[in-house]
Amino acid sequence: MSIALKLQDDREILYARLKSQAIATPNHEWLACMVSSWCLGKSALPDYLGLEPLQFNGLISHYFPDCGIPEQAPSGIRQDFSRMLERDDLVNLLKHYSQPHAFESDCIISIIVAGCLGSDHLWQDLGLWSRSQLSAMLCCNFPELAGKNDKDMKWKKFLYKQLCEAEGLYLCRAPSCDVCSDYSKCYGPED
Incomplete structure (x- = not known):
């Protein structure tokens, strides 16, 4: 059995x-998926899944008691938000579209923001198994925001585009996405 198949079996x-x-x-399904990938070093999420330690312990004890989930990322990725100047902006964007004062929602927001530090597609950086899982999670937790992605832009690019537009910044030189030479980088398949 190949190592890739063994890891897939272990993750499942x-x-x-x-x-x-x-x-x-x-x-719960998406959290279980992300945590299982993270435990096997198959995500870009840092220590504590990108959560604060108390938040992490609350999430794990509430959803996955007695499962022995480690606090440190098995991948060795450490939490370094110092290079993420837009962290607060991403948190505020997602909070604006989430249910107020919901512990679960705050955890999802923190995990998504931590996933934005990764260099792959957001669904991969989060440890989800497909883009459709990420789309479903965003539609469930942030339906109004997800509804704005009506042209199916890649999610990480979409979130950053929302930040730029909120600041009145339009960095693309093309007059519209439809005529942009980089269209496939923003809207192409992610699998």
Whole structure:
């Protein structure tokens, strides 16, 4: 059996174990998927999944008690938001479109923002298994924001485009996305 197949099998076994422990909320499947990938070093999420330590412990004890989830990222990725000057802007953007004062929502926001530090597609950086999972998670947690992505732009690019537009910045030189020579970089397939 190849190493890739073994890791896939391990991830699916851990995912099934985590999902069976999770409380049935709309986010439990995605959290189980992200945590199982993270535990096997298959995401760009840093220590504590990008959460504050107390937030991480609350999330794990609430959704995955007795599963022995580590605090440090098995991938060795450390939390370094110093290079992410837009961190607060991303948090504020997502909070604006989320349910106010919901612990689960705050956790999802922090995890997504931490995933934006990665260099791959957002769904891969989060440890989700497909772009459709990320789309479903964003539609569930931020329906109004997700609805703005009506042309199916890649999610990380879409979030940053929202930040730019909020500041009145338009960095693209093309008069519209439809005529841009880089169209496939923003809207092409991600798998």
